[in-house]
Amino acid sequence: MNIRAISDLHLASPANRDALQELPFYPDDWLILAGDVAERFDHVRLAFATLTEKFAKVFWVPGNHDLWAIPEEGGKGPALVGEERYRALVDLARAYGVVTPEDPFEVWTGPGGPCAIAPLFLLYDYSFRPDHIGRHEVVAWAREQNSVCADEMFLNPAPFESREAWCQRRCDEAEARLSALPEGMETILVNHFPMREDLIRIPRAPRFSPWCGTRRTEDWHRRFNARVVISGHIHIRRTDWRHGTRFEEVSLGYPRQWDQERGMAPYLRTILGEEADIQEPASALR
Template sequence: MKLWAISDLHLGTPANLSAFMAMGHYPDDWLILAGDIGERISVLDHAFCESVRRFKQVIWVPGNHELWTVPEIGSDIPVLAGEARYRKLVELARQHGVLTPEDPYPVWPGAAGPIEIVPLFLLYDYSFGPPGMSTEEVVAWAREERAVAADEMLLSLEPWPSREAWCAERCRLSEQRLCELDPEVPKVLINHFPLRRDLIDIPRVPRFVPWCGTQKTENWHRRFNAAVVVSGHLHVRRTDWRDGTRFEEVSLGYPQQWNSGKDLHHYLREILPG
């Protein structure tokens, strides 16, 4: 029995969708989908349907792409934005039996257990940018080297007054739930965005960091006894260690960022037993 993880499948891309549909079956294993599965609700619906057919249990956290306000092509699904869109995605996941950040945290039943599996939705607040700058200054600083996030146009804040406010509330809610867990039981923390600034290394767009997380979570791996932290977003697959905790970046990415000569199994990251 294994716990696998992958993120940034971007199934709106034909090559990625083809690889996903050719993926094998893992009837005894669990799968983490760590965000950026696709931009449209219909795509996510399809991904959930296919994933639960292949795995015993599926766990999902949202990426920024799922939260984009985009029309549903050839569908009567209404266009939803911001918090309302996130709630709709949670509802959709539950219809498929997929666990979300809003559900009770499951305990891993494999030989490595007990380990609590903790899906999170924390967003970002621009605090990974240069210290002392306002949000507007951070965005301008990033733009100086052509780092511009589509989120600024497509990820609605509704009904929150700012991205920072939404991120602060998500961190508060998640922190509250984590503090209620048994501190002696190890955790697998799952968030689309990295929990630490020092894990971000994107040579192709080094100034993309403002859209990559929040300093509020810098020490969560220590505070909450994390055995493993799973994230995506960067499209830079890697394993790092901090304070005895394993950090896994599990992105697939766009077609030019992975080898289409290899099947998707090659890109599933084994989280447990590990």
């Protein structure tokens, strides 16, 4: 029994869809799917249908690509946007028994447990930027190094007045739910976007960080007793440690970013369980 995690399947790519179908069965394992499954509902549906057949339980949080206002194939009607799109994705997930950020936290009692798995949808508020760059300057600042996120065109925050306002609401709700956990309960925090600014290092897009999270979650791993924090989004797979907490970036990515000959299975990260054997290095930040 294991908890495994992956993100950024980007199923618009035929190669990624083929790899999904060829993924082996893990009938005793739980899977955390940390966002950016696909832009189209039919591809998200394919992921949920396939993964719930291959794993005992599946958890999902949305990424920015999942929320893009992209018309479905055939252009039937206007694309869903913002909160309406998110709620439609939640309904789709629940139709397959997938656990979402709107559902009660599940507790893992297998090897390494107990741990409450907390799927979060927190978005970002442009606060991951240098202190001397104002909010009104951030897009122009990023554009100087070709680092502007396509969310500026495709991620509509309606009915909220801004992505920042949506982020604030999501953080308020998540903070309240996490604060209500039993005292001493360890957690696995799952969010598509990194939860600490110091984990963002993207050489190919050095000024992309404003679209990567919020400073508000800087200490959540300590406040909410996190054993592991899982994220995707930046397409740089890595393990980091902060104050005794393991931070896992679990992206698959676009076809050029992973070895197609190996398939998808080697990119599943073991978070807890019988196969987990990850020791905190002596050099970890405490």
